[in-house]
Amino acid sequence: MSRPEHTAPPEIFYNEDEASKYTNNSRIISIQNEMSYRALELLALPEDEVAFVLDIGCGSGLSGEVLEEEGHFWVGMDISDSMLEVAKEREVDGDLFLQDIGQGMGFRAGTFDGAISISVLQWLCNADKTVNNPRSRLKRFFSTLYSSLARGARAVFQFYPENSEQIEMIISSAMKAGFTGGLVVDFPNSSKAKKYYLCLFAGYKDSAGQSPELPKGLGDGDESQVTYASNRVRERRKGPVNRKPVKDKKWVQHKKELNRSRGKETPADSKYTARKRRTQF
Amino acid sequence: MLQCHAKSCPQGQSYPLAIRNAELEQLDAEFNADFVTRLMPKLDWAVLRKTAFELGVAELPAEIPTEPTQADLQLIHKVALETRIKEADMVCNGCGHVYPIKDGVPNMLLQDHEI
Ligand SMILES: C[S@@+](CC[C@H](N)C(=O)[O-])C[C@H]1O[C@@H](n2cnc3c(N)ncnc32)[C@H](O)[C@@H]1O
Ligand SMILES: [Zn+2]
Numbered sequence: 001m002s003r004p005e006h007t008a009p010p011e012i013f014y015n016e017d018e019a020s021k022y023t024n025n026s027r028i029i030s031i032q033n034e035m036s037y038r039a040l041e042l043l044a045l046p047e048d049e050v051a052f053v054l055d056i057g058c059g060s061g062l063s064g065e066v067l068e069e070e071g072h073f074w075v076g077m078d079i080s081d082s083m084l085e086v087a088k089e090r091e092v093d094g095d096l097f098l099q100d101i102g103q104g105m106g107f108r109a110g111t112f113d114g115a116i117s118i119s120v121l122q123w124l125c126n127a128d129k130t131v132n133n134p135r136s137r138l139k140r141f142f143s144t145l146y147s148s149l150a151r152g153a154r155a156v157f158q159f160y161p162e163n164s165e166q167i168e169m170i171i172s173s174a175m176k177a178g179f180t181g182g183l184v185v186d187f188p189n190s191s192k193a194k195k196y197y198l199c200l201f202a203g204y205k206d207s208a209g210q211s212p213e214l215p216k217g218l219g220d221g222d223e224s225q226v227t228y229a230s231n232r233v234r235e236r237r238k239g240p241v242n243r244k245p246v247k248d249k250k251w252v253q254h255k256k257e258l259n260r261s262r263g264k265e266t267p268a269d270s271k272y273t274a275r276k277r278r279t280q281f
Numbered sequence: 282m283l284q285c286h287a288k289s290c291p292q293g294q295s296y297p298l299a300i301r302n303a304e305l306e307q308l309d310a311e312f313n314a315d316f317v318t319r320l321m322p323k324l325d326w327a328v329l330r331k332t333a334f335e336l337g338v339a340e341l342p343a344e345i346p347t348e349p350t351q352a353d354l355q356l357i358h359k360v361a362l363e364t365r366i367k368e369a370d371m372v373c374n375g376c377g378h379v380y381p382i383k384d385g386v387p388n389m390l391l392q393d394h395e396i
Contacts, residue, residue: 050316073316073362077389084386095365099389103396106286106295106389111323129393140396144286 003162009128011100014059014080022060023086029062032118035195036066039116039156042184042199042215045072051113054148056101056157057120059083061092067116068093075112077101102137104144114153115145121159121198125166138170142177151203155179158197170198180204180211186218283387285373285380287395294375297328303336303369306385310362317354320361321345333360 004013021028045051051072055064058076060083067074074094078084084096099105102124124141125134145155161167167183174181179200187193197217204211284296326345333339339360346353371380371387378395381388 049319050313052316052320079390088384088386096386097389098386100391103389103391104286104288106284108284108296108323108325140288 003122003160005123005126005128005162010123011079011081014078014083016082016085019060019080019082019086022062022083023090032062033066035118035158036063036116038186038195038218039063039118039158039197040066040070042156042197043114043116043154044215045114052111054107054112054115054145055094056115056117056145056155057123058087058094058096061087061090061094063116063118064092064094065090075107077105101141102132104140105148106144107148109147110150111148112153113150115149115155117155117157117159119158119160121157121170122161122166125162125169135169135173138173139176142174142179146177146179146202149202153202154181155200155202156197157200158195161196167196174198174200178202178205180208182214184215184217188217188219190219283371285375285378286389287373287376287378287391289395290373290376290378295373297325297332298371298373298380300332300336300366301370301372304367305336305338306365306367308363308365310358312355312358314351314354317358317362318349321349321357324357324361329360333364336364336366338364 007013022032023029043053045053053067053072053074055067055074055076058064058074058078059080061076064074064076064087075097076087076092076094077097077099078087079098079100081098084098087094087096101120124137126132127134149155159170161170171182179202181198181200184197184199186195186197199214201211283298285298286295324345326341330341330343333341339356341356341360342353349357365385366382367385369382371382372378373380376395378391
């Protein structure tokens with residue numbers, strides 16, 4: 001099967017047809033859902049706290065809806081008009097931005113408590129226009145993302161790397177931007193279930209030794225899987241960090257704690273039109 | 282909470298973006314005092330206050346409340362979480378780039394020469 005990134009730029013590939021699959025194809029929906037939950041688990045947000053999360057390449061809002069279910073506020077950005085159109089139709093709660101992540105982002109320093117990105121990062125490795133140099137786009141992306149995150153926040157990217165060079169390019173780019181962390185591989189021995197999660201930590205630029213330990217990948221108890229932990233972490237870590245490993249599946253089952261009222265329309269003033277809630281900054 | 286992200290934009294002038302021709306909408310969000318409290322230090326109070334005033338959303342106190350009352354938190358909740366700009370132009374004072382907001386979605390795309 002050919003890789004979609006090779007066929008067209010994302011804003012062209014994710015047209016109305018493709019976007020409609022993200023509401024109508026139950027297989028796609030359930031896969032995106034599962035990966036979003038796993039990413040959120042790896043994000044390890046403080047329990048029982050409402051967080052402010054960035055969804056990078058949010059598409060039609062499938063990953064964002066997982067954030068909503070857990071009671072978080074979110075902001076989503078995507079380069080495809082059609083995908084965002086679907087997100088609007090589905091009345092997602094997050095604030096949406098039409099944005100090319102390779103051009104960087106302008107959120108104020110420390111805005112987000114975390115960031116997730118599901119099935120997007122491989123798109124940045126593609127030079128679909130002559131002005132699109134993957135290395136400089138990755139650099140711009142990771143450095144502006146780094147400053148948008150609160151210290152101690154994580155960014156978790158599920159993605160489909162094409163080869164190991166691509167993995168190296170992405171990770172070295174993220175490390176240069178100041179992140180620590182590395183790659184978590186779930187089910188490394190299953191060609192079908194194998195999934196890559198880039199798990200990055202912000203705020204340990206000058207103290208890599210204090211950076212949290214990279215979470216373990218899920219899998220058949222086989223510990224021999226390859227993880228590309230950041231060199232800085234590998235070299236400087238003094239000893240094992242006391243941190244409870246995240247519980248695999250249990251977390252996924254945990255039900256949403258925060259019930260959100262979906263108010264009905266209450267126009268307070270004639271110049272307002274009413275809609276459901278959204279964050280606005 | 283947004284600044285101009287054009288690479289060519291002069292340093293120090295990329296923030297805040299000026300808002301022109303705004304049309305607002307009112308939303309409903311569940312109030313969470315804890316979340317609003319943690320949000321407060323992230324806000325640029327002066328900018329938020331000015332914007333809220335100019336758009337006729339609310340009049341916030343001149344100084345950020347150090348010990349916010351429930352009413353303060355409710356007001357910030359309303360301004361920051363329940364008010365959305367539906368249509369507007371966000372204009373950068375540094376480079377003049379106009380980011381249009383259409384149907385609630387800001388278009389942050391830059392031209393090739395701006396990156
Ligand atoms: C496979 S879809 C996943 C969408 C969503 N995260 C989900 O899980 O349903 C990939 C998305 O990445 C977006 N994308 C690709 N390249 C992008 C870029 N440079 N900037 C912003 N979004 C991009 C596409 O428009 C598309 O919506
Ligand atoms: Zn500018």
